[in-house]
Amino acid sequence: MTSLPHFPYHRDPESSGSIRSSDAACECCGKAPGLLYDGVVYAEESVQNLCPWCIADGSAADKFDAEFFDAYFCDDDQNEVKMPPEAYREVFSRTIGFPTFNPIGWWVHCNQPAEYVTRNEPYEMVFECRVCHQRHAIDDLD
Ligand SMILES: [Zn+2]
Ligand SMILES: [Zn+2]
Known part of the structure; x- marks a missing residue:
């Protein structure tokens, strides 16, 4: 089990219910790390599958102009x-x-x-x- 990336502004994404197990590929990096973000993506296009690593390093934000909060x-x-x-x-x-x-x-x-x-x-x-x-x-x- 790979450990999640560190989020400086969100202490425990697992207990928050922000992570789901899935074999689907991340739409940003194309990898299937087994764990995906379970939550809302605010972006122009509809994005279903993002991995926590692409959120943490900013690549999902860059690729989709995405935010994860209102x-x-x-x-x-x-x-x-x-x-x-x-x-x-x-x-x-x-x-x-x-x-x-x-x-x-x-x-x-x-x-x-x-x-x-x-x-x-x-x-x-x-x-x-x-x-x-x-x-x-x-x-x-x-
Ligand atoms: Zn203070
Ligand atoms: Zn990814």
Whole structure:
């Protein structure tokens, strides 16, 4: 069993339900690594099968102009904050998605996008600051 690539902004894609077993080929790299992304791909064309490695290294984002979230960056009060373009790319196009109601606020702390840790059902997305390690829950209401 190959281990998954590291996603700096999504701690545990397996427990988030973002990974499925499949023998199908990834539409980006053409390989069939046995594990594929299980989630929504926001792209012009319909993309069914992507492997986690092509998401992590940005090749799926480049090839399909894909994003994996319908999200915006927000502060403690869930007000939108603007971030540099690299932050949008790193988080929304190179991070494997997880199931949410949409759109979601992605917590920013210490001027950095936080890491998504887990979900407390039914409505809390738990983030942890990558700088000061404070945790914060963002509501994801349907
Ligand atoms: Zn791939
Ligand atoms: Zn912080």
